[in-house]
Amino acid sequence: PVKKKKAVIKEGGKRGVEIEGAADMGGLQFFCTSVDEPEGDIELLLHSVKAMNEKSDPTEEERKGGSGHVGKMVFSAGVEQLAIVAYVPEDKQPELDCKEWIEKVLSLFGGKVVTDAKDYCQGVIPTDSNNNIFPLKIREALILEANNFLRKKGLFPEDNGDDDDEMVFGDDDF
Numbered sequence: 001p002v003k004k005k006k007a008v009i010k011e012g013g014k015r016g017v018e019i020e021g022a023a024d025m026g027g028l029q030f031f032c033t034s035v036d037e038p039e040g041d042i043e044l045l046l047h048s049v050k051a052m053n054e055k056s057d058p059t060e061e062e063r064k065g066g067s068g069h070v071g072k073m074v075f076s077a078g079v080e081q082l083a084i085v086a087y088v089p090e091d092k093q094p095e096l097d098c099k100e101w102i103e104k105v106l107s108l109f110g111g112k113v114v115t116d117a118k119d120y121c122q123g124v125i126p127t128d129s130n131n132n133i134f135p136l137k138i139r140e141a142l143i144l145e146a147n148n149f150l151r152k153k154g155l156f157p158e159d160n161g162d163d164d165d166e167m168v169f170g171d172d173d174f
Contacts, residue, residue: 004037008044011037012051013064019052020067029092030071030155032146034139040078042085042114042122049074049085049120071096071155073105073146077135082125084111084142093118095155105146109133 012035019031038044049072054065073086086102099116102123106112110133111125125142127134150156 005044005047008035008037008048009051010064011035012048013054015048016052016054016065016067017056017063019070019072020056023067023070026157028070028157030073030096030150031067032073032075032143034075034077034143036076038076038078038083040076040081040083040124040135042081042083042124045074045076045083045085046120046122048076049087053087073101073143075139075142077139079135080127082111082127082135082139082142084123084125086121086123086146088119090119092155096150096153101146101149104149105142108142108145109138 015033015035019033022028023031035045035048038048051065052072052074053068055068056063056066069089071088071092073084076083084102084105086098088096088098088101098118098121099113102113102116102121106123106125109125111123114122114124125133125135125138147156151158
């Protein structure tokens with residue numbers, strides 16, 4: 001459906017601007033978030049992430065994209081599965097292996113890698129009601145895991161409990 005893809009790309013473009021702002025403000029190189037429009041569809045989620053990474057056109061009235069320099073892991077919950085796309089920009093690839101990052105996150109709930117490359121990796125975790133695996137329920141734990149993996153590699157600010165001047169960005173902040 002063309003309409004759905006448009007909505008996905010629009011949401012991705014807007015989120016890209018938000019990520020760019022948060023990254024510039026907090027000095028972040030990596031960002032983990034979720035989007036709603038793809039509804040767990042892995043291909044649509046890839047379109048969303050690519051829209052986030054589009055070069056921002058300063059002549060356009062509504063800015064979109066602009067966060068191609070920020071590595072990211074983006075989650076989308078659907079009824080059937082949780083879709084995940086990891087993106088590592090070229091200049092960050094020596095520090096972070098895209099496949100290793102997504103595999104670590106997927107391993108929490110027995111997910112599988114669908115495609116892997118140096119820049120974009122895709123994975124899914126199927127809904128499994130017998131084991132209490134529901135996309136919306138597990139999403140936050142996975143975002144935390146993705147961030148912790150980055151922390152261990154020194155690529156994400158430590159959460160040292162001193163929240164006087166530290167800002168932590170999550171989905172609820174947008």
